Amino acid sequence: MKKQQAREGHAYAVPLRKGMGFGVCVVARKAKAGVLLGFFFGPPAPQPISPENLGGIHAATATIVEIFGDLGIRDGTWPLIGAMPDWSRAEWPVPDFGRYDPLSGVARRVQYDQETLEVVREQICSRDEIAGLWSDGLSGAGAAEIGLTKALSG
Numbered sequence: 001m002k003k004q005q006a007r008e009g010h011a012y013a014v015p016l017r018k019g020m021g022f023g024v025c026v027v028a029r030k031a032k033a034g035v036l037l038g039f040f041f042g043p044p045a046p047q048p049i050s051p052e053n054l055g056g057i058h059a060a061t062a063t064i065v066e067i068f069g070d071l072g073i074r075d076g077t078w079p080l081i082g083a084m085p086d087w088s089r090a091e092w093p094v095p096d097f098g099r100y101d102p103l104s105g106v107a108r109r110v111q112y113d114q115e116t117l118e119v120v121r122e123q124i125c126s127r128d129e130i131a132g133l134w135s136d137g138l139s140g141a142g143a144a145e146i147g148l149t150k151a152l153s154g
Helices: 051-056 141-153
Strands: 010-015 022-030 035-045 064-069 080-083 097-101 106-112 119-125
Touching: 010 141, 022 141, 035 141, 051 080, 064 141
Parallel strands: none
Antiparallel strands: 010 022, 010 080, 022 035, 035 064, 097 106, 106 119
């Protein structure tokens, strides 16, 4: 498999588990040391989609949004599909995330810097206030594959 570098505004085929085929990841931010923000999409396809099909993908329709490590892209197991048409960072903003600690019962809304993906604010809030937010954390590439597989499995 061909080694590659992650690039903002590029889409990669994400191998799904259980033989489900491939999903799509659009890299929206590339931060320090292999940390990326990705918007992940289905439906599962038996083969990576073609670059011509990227025009129908938009941030608002993501199946999952998460911060993750770039190993799958670097080692080539997530093949490059192509550059997103008319890529604009402004149309793919870094969202707020939610974190809940079941041991302490504390919920937090987490905001990241739009450029560096460093935490700029954590606000304690109710669990209801984070219910509609993406889950905070840093996933490895394998965990991202598993999460997308679960989300697309129903």
